[in-house]
Amino acid sequence: MGNKPEFISDLDFDLLKKKYPNSSDLESTLDKIKNDYPVQYLIGNVEFLDSTILVDERVLIPRFETELFIDKLITYIVQYGLIKTNIIDLCTGSGCIAISLKKRFPDSLVVGLDKSVDALDCALENSKYNDVDIILKEGDILNGLDLEEKFSIVVSNPPYVCADEEVSPNTKYEPKMALYPGKDDIIFYKKILNWCTSSTLDKSIIAFEIGATQAEQIVTEAEKSFPNARIVVEKDYNGFDRFVYIFKGIE
Numbered sequence: 173m174g175n176k177p178e179f180i181s182d183l184d185f186d187l188l189k190k191k192y193p194n195s196s197d198l199e200s201t202l203d204k205i206k207n208d209y210p211v212q213y214l215i216g217n218v219e220f221l222d223s224t225i226l227v228d229e230r231v232l233i234p235r236f237e238t239e240l241f242i243d244k245l246i247t248y249i250v251q252y253g254l255i256k257t258n259i260i261d262l263c264t265g266s267g268c269i270a271i272s273l274k275k276r277f278p279d280s281l282v283v284g285l286d287k288s289v290d291a292l293d294c295a296l297e298n299s300k301y302n303d304v305d306i307i308l309k310e311g312d313i314l315n316g317l318d319l320e321e322k323f324s325i326v327v328s329n330p331p332y333v334c335a336d337e338e339v340s341p342n343t344k345y346e347p348k349m350a351l352y353p354g355k356d357d358i359i360f361y362k363k364i365l366n367w368c369t370s371s372t373l374d375k376s377i378i379a380f381e382i383g384a385t386q387a388e389q390i391v392t393e394a395e396k397s398f399p400n401a402r403i404v405v406e407k408d409y410n411g412f413d414r415f416v417y418i419f420k421g422i423e
Contacts, residue, residue, distance in 0.1 A: 177202055180211065187215050208341040220268040222275060223302050230290040231266040232350040237408045238329055241381045241415045242269055244406055245327060246276050248377055252422050256280055258373070259325040262313055262364055265350055267295030267306065269327055274304045281321065287312040288349060313363050317371075324373040329381040330360035337383075357383065361390050365397040368420075378418040387413035394418050 176185045180202070188211070192198040205211050212218050212233045217226050220234045221242060227233050249255060256279040261270040264284030274282040284306050286292050292308050299306050311317050313330075331353040333339060343351060353359050361380060368378050378398075382390055387405050394403050394416065401420045408414035 177206070180205060184211050184215065191215060208344070210342045210345055213345065221272045223268065223271050223298075225266050225268045225271070226294065226298050226301055227266055228294065229345060230288070230294045230347065232346050234266060234268045237414055238269070238381060240408060241329065241379070242272055242327075244415060245325075245377070245379045245417070246273070248379075248417060248419075249277065249325060252375070252377070252419075254324050254375070254377065257324040258321050259283070259327070260285060260319075260321075260323045262326065262328040263330040263350070263360070264295055264308070265291050265329075267298045267308070269329065270295070270306045271298055271302050271304050273325070273327070274306050275302070278304075280325075282306045283309060283319075283321070283323075285309045285311045285313075285317070288347065291347070291350070313360065313367060317367055319371065322371055322373050324376040325379070326364065326368055326372060326376065327379045328360070328364055330364070332357055332360065332381075332383045332386060334383070358386055358389050358393065361386075362393055365393055369397050372420060375421040377422070378420065380416045380418075382414060382416055384408075384412035384414060387416065390416055 188201060192201050201214050210233055212227050217224050218234055221239055225234055255277050258281045259273050260283040262285050264270050264286045267284050270282050270284035284295055295308055331351055333351045334357045335352060391403055398418055398420055401418050404417045405413050406415040
């Protein structure tokens with residue numbers, strides 16, 4: 173099969189042809205994509221900042237917006253001199269965030285936490301594939317965490333999609349627990365902020381990727397937990413308020 177269908181990019185088509193050289197395999201693969209199956213799962217990996225991240229149905233597919241979110245966070249970490257510290261990525265999924273931060277700040281302790289054992293298995297595979305040493309832990313922030321360490325960087329891209337929100341058709345193949353938080357769509361942010369009041373160091377940054385309509389609610393919650401903190405809301409590529417950075421003890 174030599175002709176590229178219109179619904180797939182040139183780059184993805186070339187990658188699929190290499191992975192599925194048999195024409196019948198390629199044709200069945202393209203049929204899956206035509207029926208909204210994520211091309212990233214079929215290719216088996218995505219590029220995320222300076223890493224190649226293995227992905228399958230165990231984990232959410234990293235998005236461009238999350239790259240921007242972490243790129244901005246890295247800038248802040250450097251700006252405020254937190255380059256050798258303790259970092260935790262809550263709801264780590266594939267481990268893309270934890271791995272990227274460990275690569276950028278190799279002298280830092282980096283922990284990735286998730287309640288999904290399948291996701292943690294994938295994150296472990298990704299840490300080995302990218303040759304980085306991160307600590308992976310099973311835990312559920314909604315039920316409380318008991319960790320010995322305190323952190324100066326807390327980062328999370330948790331489930332935040334409302335149950336009735338319109339989403340891309342191919343998300344039906346991604347793990348529901350990574351997308352939908354339940355009745356309260358900002359419950360993860362509330363729980364993380366509450367945990368951070370006792371688990372962050374005096375000088376710290378709490379960073380959230382959020383839903384496009386959630387900024388006001390989350391800023392209000394952040395002000396309750398950290399009334400003296402500086403809070404910055406930043407936009408994604410489409411101009412939506414999608415990232416919240418909370419600076420505790422940092423002017």
